[in-house]
Amino acid sequence: MAAATAEKVQEIREVTRIERIGAHSHIRGLGLDDALEARQVSQGMVGQVKARKAAGVIMEIIKEGKIAGRGILIAGQPGTGKTAIAMGMAQALGTDTPFTSIAGSEIFSLEMSKTEALTQAFRKSIGVRIKEETEIIEGEIVEVQIDRPATGTGAKVGKLTLKTTEMETIYQLGQKMIESLTKEKAQAGDIVTIDKATGKITKLGRSFTRARDYDAMGAQTKFVQCPEGELQKRKEVVHTVTLHEIDVINSRTQGFLALFSGDTGEIKSEVREQINSKVAEWREEGKAEIVPGVLFVDEVHMLDIECFSFLNRALESDMAPILIMATNRGITRIRGTQYKSPHGIPIDLLDRLVIISTQPYEEKEIKQILKIRCEEEDVEMNDDALTVLTRIGMETSLRYSIQLITAANLVCRKRKGSEVDVDDIKRVYSLFLDESRSTQFLKEYQQEFMFNEMTQEEMETS
Amino acid sequence: MNNCSSYILCLIHLLVLNGSSRKCWPQIYEGRRKIHFTFTDGSELAEEYDFKSDELIVRKWKRKGTLGGHGRWEMEVGEQHAPVNLDVEGLVESNVNPIFVRKDTKSHYQWRIRNLPYPIANYNVTVKQEDRQIVISTVNKKYYKKFGIPDLDRCSLPLEQAAVEVAHANNTLIISYKKPGTVLDFEKKMMMEIKKLKASKDGDVDCTPS
16 A cells, blocks of 8 residues: 555656646747737746847747847846747747857866867757668557666666557667656557657557547547558658757767767867868758757856857857857956956947847736736736735746745645635745845844854945 | 779779879788778778688778768668667667668678568568669568668679578577679779788778777
């Protein structure tokens, strides 16, 4: 009995791990109409009409794919939807356009130099559409069997039986494949294709033989014939790979394995040059086409002067992607220098950028965003509570009030309520301090904290 | 003087004549004569012959992928003995499945499919001349396989149903295809050609076969 409960808990944990709600998971696109006019509330986006329209224009540039190396800076106060706009662009571009998102501080690592990290980010954002012959496995699932070890921890063991109209084969599954099978919710009766090289699983539909009237199915369930012939086939597929992936494949033996582990290290410049000329050759022969993508650098003020001068140069290359940066800083010190500059970015780079600015949200916009977040997190909230939360959002910050949604929902659930009401909000508001109240508190009790024995100069926060 | 096709023979001559590809001299190791070719397009071919009986034990190809990088060895003849890492591969055919291996004899091309317990009446082996392929199908729909004979493709010789023999014993289905006379001649010449090549001593080679 206890074992059964434990089993259940584990199962739930797994499901939640797959479908987690992130800070921007309610964003589905930019929310523009065909004339690029921003709808007030659409695709998870609220307000910021001008900024979104501007982003829409940039999108058109990207989709056309002709202009290389443009820089766009999204500037605005914290919590005004800069990252949301970038995410919206990523969503609207679809999966076939490479979209790389990094934070400015990500490039400072001991494993590789700053410029190498930036170059890799650049090359991850350029796609190459090419026809390639790959080995795929296509068949109907007869049985999926995944065994957890008796101790509850350790590697899982999996077996997958696939069949076509002519044959049947049993496969042993590795960890990655077990994970993607559970993620795809593949079950007996599904027709799937598995790309052998990448391990990507695609569900084609349900088998006709499983179409029984008492099965509960969604409206989108498609029925397909069981494939014929051999399970393993060679097929020509057109897909987009990034320049970085080609670099890695060519940089060492068994190279593509490095892509899985993420440990790619530095790539020699000769390899890159070789790839560039190869790609140019493919383009001339009409074998491949370039898909310029987007590199999004969040918190761009964290880059230092060396990176900025590298960017100046890199943006001039005709293989450069569209570079989108976001910052919440005003006039501040450029990292690595004593000079001050708008947004912490040198003037010569700023000159090459077009700047989109975001404005603080208005009250009704905040209310709308909170409403969307409630839906995203599956939280029922009554109107009064929402009004109170909106007030909190106006006085403190949007992020803080979004955090309170989750907390208030938990409090409500503990008192076995069905809807979050004003009391729940009040409760969590008193439980969790926001930034300004915390600062207030610190100012009052500063003397009682550690290391205040000596008077010290005011600390500089940047 | 086992299985060698005219293609390989031509190849040897080609190599000797214009030296367009790099080649390693045969290396004798563990009772096997190993030969390794690297072609100008980057693909590699490795062959291993039994030193005493001159039977072809292994022939494998390594071709470059479209995007570059090193491919993996594809076995044309012989068995893959390299260990497989399940976590790297993602998914591997379980070893309870039928295992398909080509293992030639002097007079026949031969394929052995192990782990096939069904009686011989269960199998249909047909030659599809238009696709240049031999198709094994099963009445109980458990096994199906299409394969070609690269040796005959390289010589552009036709496939004939009459040359196919099927046997079944010890859970193994054995399919034999009688080598045409021309191929046998070629293979004889080829083996002589290979023997003429100077063999290097153990480990004393400038490149590593396989």
